Amino acid sequence: MATNSDQKLIFDDLDFNKILNQSSRFIKIGAIVFFLIISILILNYIRMIYTDYLWYEQLGFQSILLKEVFTKLILIFSGWFIASSFLGINIYFANKISNGPIEYDVDGSILNLYKKITFWVYLVIILLFGLIAGLILSGSWLEILMFFNFQEFNELDPVFGRDISFYVFQLPVFHIIQGWVLTISILSLIITGAVYLINSVIRGVKFEMNSSNWVQISLILAFIMFILSIGNFLSRWDIPLTEGGLVDGALYTDVNIKKTGLLVLSIVGIIISCILLANIYIKNNKIVFGSIISWFVLLTIVTILLPMSIQRFVVRPAEYVKEAEYISRNIEFTKKAFGLNNIENIFLPIDDNTISQQTIAENSETINNIRLWDHKPLLSVYKQIQLIRPYYDFIDADVDRYEINSKSSQVLLSPREVAPEKLTEDARTWINQKLVYTHGIGFAMSPVTDFTLEGRPQFYAKDIPNNGLIPVKDHSNKNSEEEFVVSNPRIYYGENDYPYSIVNTKTKELDYQTDEGDLFRVNYWGSGGVVLDSTFKKLLYALEFRDLNILISGEITNKSLIQYRRSLKERISQIVPFLTLDADPYIVADKENLIWIQDAYTSSDKYPYSQYETYIEDDSINYIRNSVKVTVNAFEGDVNFYLWDEQDPIVLTYQKVFPDLFTSKSDISNHMKKHTRYPQDLFTLQAKIYSKYHMENTQNFYNDEDLWEFSKEKFGNKDDLKEVAPYYVIMKLPGQDSTEFVQLIPYTPNQRKNLIGWLAARSDGENFGKLLSFSFPKDRQIDGTEQVEARIDNDQDISAWFSLRCVEGSSCIRGNLLVVPLGGSILYAEPIYIQAEGVDFPELKKVILASGEKVVMEDSLELALEALLGISDINEIKALENTNENNLNEKYLDITEVDVKEMTEIINNLKDILGELENKLDLFKNKVD
Incomplete structure (x- = not known):
């Protein structure tokens, strides 16, 4: 045995028995510390699960949490066992193969120390490796549940003839498993190599591959190559999901070259896997390296070089001829995926596009509901005159329709939510923030068209109630009866980012102010929240929110409830993280409570041949449905999920996975159903896609022959143009006998300014969800919004008024320019606001109307209509006849x-x-x- 004198001297100075005893002590201490850390982590995880369970149970959705937890645990332990076993077996054989005599003199104590250390190190590596692998696998718990419960689409893709459900539900899980197995195999290969290297260093020998090493390495490499071959085979099925080409989906090169190439690559990979297995007996490292290099060369040729060559020299010189079939598929599948395949196309023959008195008479309800109040200016006004108290806030104003005086009236409504963060610094005590200022109360509701002489909104509902009730009535008639009264207008759950609160405590909550000016306080009488009926629960929530006051406060009783996850987005997403939420929830005034409505979407990025589009939170999707309507009681916090689209396979799959989650849409109350609307985010996405996909002729589509785009407008106090956003309007659609609540967006041709058509989504009754596309004659000039804005700027009277009023100290704000279809004519309406510098308090001062060749601006919608119709002379004559000579108005008579x-x-x-x-x-x- 070779020796080293220097090493002997060093070892001679060491007391290996002492080192061994100390090492054993350190190992024991380390094991105890490790056990304590793991125990704390496990206990904390159990605490989190239990508090979540209490929250889910209070809402009636505990079965969802339990299914998620149990599925994750099964996957964690399954992944842990598989990954740890795979790595453990490889480490065992690598350690056994690489062990041998040490090439220098060493005491037996050091050998025992080495064995103990390596044993514990390898054990920790194996357990941690398995745990991490299990945790990664558990992250796909929902995909795996959907894999076993999927609902078929009953539509086949044209490349492989498989149902769409295969791509949406099955193929992703195949990729997850393949990628997971490949990862643990490669990491095992690396760790195995590390074991060989470490053992050679400890033994003091040069690391060399021998016949025993080659057996194990070849086995692992063969397995890795086999998994890669499976991945290549799975990649063939990804071809219909290809993106980034002329259009998304499989194109000529993908179908004719790449599909076959990937099949060849997977077969070659299996052959190489067999060669690597044979190398167990051949034991030639050249075969290993040669096989792997050959595979990578073939991979480069099949996936990069050959497709690029075919695309450049075969497809590009005759691109349309080669790709026409695939363009047609993309059009068909994109329209299906985004719900655009059943749009009704209607041609509108517009002649001179002028508004007549008869047009106004036939569309009076539409005229009376033209939205002059824009969301942002109205919200600013609400915050100035309707907050009343500094600890309230209006987060958003939403469009809806209500029956007022037996007529459908379009309104803007904003709930008055509590904002404890707005309390003064001295008032931000724990008692105030958590126990006193717990809820908002009431709402402001205004008709979208009416405003006062001062330029302020009229109100159907306003102010903080002095008796706890909110009446809704017609502002135009002081003697009119109330339409309805909201008996409980309190808002504990809303759009604001609420902290947790504790209600029904010894400290009463602030509610409202009485006529005498007294602050009325109340104890919460609902059931929303988790009951803190034990010290144990208080301890759990003190840990949850890291707030000791929850445990020690004497104000909290056994009947107190803790309310958290109070913002709509957080509350709903906690229950259904797999649904995408619309950005604009809105509140509905019921006779008893205020109820939030939140639109929710099912979506996928695995729909074959469909075009990918960027959506909420920059997610790229190619399929979407508004499958769920969610309601949240603003007082109780109860959440209901109504299955709105019963034909959507994705939501039906969720229903199979979570049978207790959804409620039939037939169970929603008639009152709430009347206030459901076609969601704006979905309509915006559909309208964007339809601007190109209204073209069904592949040649026109390829050439962008009839490409549309959203109209543009001037908005605010800047001259920059912005895209017109979709908007709601109560109108009588062409060919219909009655008005309805519609969302629409006008289009202009690409790089042109004239109006070419508009897209409408219906929201009422049996017509809910139907899309209508109206197009104008292409040989007629119908002004688009940008052209109307230019006509407004060029009008001498309007320009002079702007020059006079929009001076230093005040600014003019241009509202949304609305395109309002009236039968076969188009009316354009734009409100003008004035706002003093330094005060966010806009006043609606002017209304601009345009139609045909005429543009007018007046103090009200009625006067603007009269001016537009040319009947102002009659009014002037009548005014002159009825006016006293001594009080003549200079507007009507000017005599020198x-x-x-x-x-x-x-x-x-x-x-x-x-x-x-x-x-x-x-x-x-x-x-x-």
Whole structure:
């Protein structure tokens, strides 16, 4: 045995028995610390699960949490066992193969120390490796549940003839498993190599591959190559999901070259896997390296070089001819995936596009609901005159429709939510923030068209109630009866980012102010929240929110409830993280409570041949449905999920996975159903896609022959143009007998300014969800919004008014320019606001209307309509007839002193002429006699 004198001297100075004893002590201490850390982590995880369970149970959705937890645990332990076993077996054989005599003199104690250390190190590596692998696998718990419960689409893809469900539900799981197995195999290969290297260093020998090493390495490499081959085979099925080409989906090169190439690559990979297995007996490292290099060369040729060559030299010179079939597939599948395949196309023959009195009479309800109040200016006004108290806030104003005086009236409504963060610094005590200022109360509701002489909104509902009730009534008639009264307008759950609160405590909550000015306080009488009926629960939530006051406060009783996850997005997403939420939830005033409605979407990025689009939170999707309507009680916090689209396979799959989650849409109350609407985020996405996909002719599509784009407008106090956003309007659609609640967006041709058509989504009754596309004659000039904005800027009277009023100290704000279809004509309406500098308090001062060749601006919608129709002269005459001479309005009469003198002289001259005529007439009579 070779020796080393220096090493001997060093070892001679060491007391290996002492080192061994100390090492054993350190190992024991380390094991105890490790066990304590793991125990704390496990206990904390159990605490989190239990508090979550209490929250889910209070809402009635505990089965969802339990299914998630149990599925994750099964996957964690399954992945842990598989990964740890795989790595453990490889480490065992690598350690056994690489162990041998140490090439220098060493005491037996050091060998025992080495064995103990390596044993524990390898054990920890194996356990941690398995745990991490299990945790990674558990992250796909939902995909795996959907894999076993999927609902078929009953549509086949044209490349492989498989149902769409295969791509949406099955193929992703195949990729997850393949990628997971490949990862643990490669990491095992690396760790195995590390074991060989470490053992060679400990033994003091040079690391070399021998026949025993090659057996194990070849086995692992063969397994890795086999898994890669499976991945290549799975990649063939990804071809219909290809993106980034002329259009998304499989194209000529993908179908004719790449599909076959990947099949060849997977077969070659299996052959190489067999060669590597044979190398167990051949034991030639050249075969290993040669096989792997050959595979990578083939991979480069099949996936990069060959497709690029075919695309450049075969496809590009005759691109349309080669790709026409695939463009047609993309159009068909994109329209299906985004719900655009059943749009009704309607041609509108518009002649002179002028508005007549008859047009106004036939569309009076539409005229009375033109939205002059934009969301942002109205919200600013609400915050100035309707907050009342500094600890409230209006987060958003939403469009809806209500029956007022037996007519459908479009309104803007904003709930008054509590904002404890707005309390003064001295008032931000724990008692105030968590126990006193717990809820908002009431709402402001205004008709979208009406405003006062001062430029402020009219109200159907306003102010903080002095009796806890919110009446809704017509502002135009003080003697009119209330339409309805909201008996409980309190808002504990809303759009604001609420902290947790504790209700029904010894400290009463602030509710409202009475007529006498007293602050009325109340204890929460609902059931929303988790009951803190034990010290144990208080301890759990003190740990959850890291707030000791929850445990020690004497204000909390056994009947107190802790409310958390109070913002709509957080509350809903906690229950259904797999649904995408619309950005604009809205509140509905019921006779008993205020109820939030939140639109929720099912989506996928695995729909074959469909075009990918960027959506909420920058997610790229190619399939979407508004499959769920969610309601949240603003007082109780109860959440209901209504299955809205019963034809959507994705939501039906979720229903199979979570049978207790959804409620039939037939169970929603009639009142709430009347307030459901086609969601704006979905419509915006569909309208964007339809701007190109309205073209069904592949040649036109390829050439962008009839590409549309959203109209543009000036908005705010800047001259920059922005895209018109979809908006809601109550209108009578062409060919319909009655008005309805519609969302629409106008289009202009690409790089042109004229109006070409508009897309509408219906929201009422049996027509809910139907899309209509209206197109205008292409040989007629119909002004688009940008052209109307230019006409407004060029009008001398309007321009002069802007120059006069929009001076230093105040600014003019241009509202949304609305395109309002009226039968076969188009009316354009734009409100003008004035806002003093430094005060966010806009006032609605002018209304601009345009139609045909005419643009007018007046103080109200009624006056603007009169001016547009050209009936203002009649009104002037009537005004003159009924006006006292001493109070003549300069607007109707402008006479100077010179004019009076001239008229007096004319009258005197006429009198002289008449006198002469009378004299001549008398002479003529005398002669006749």
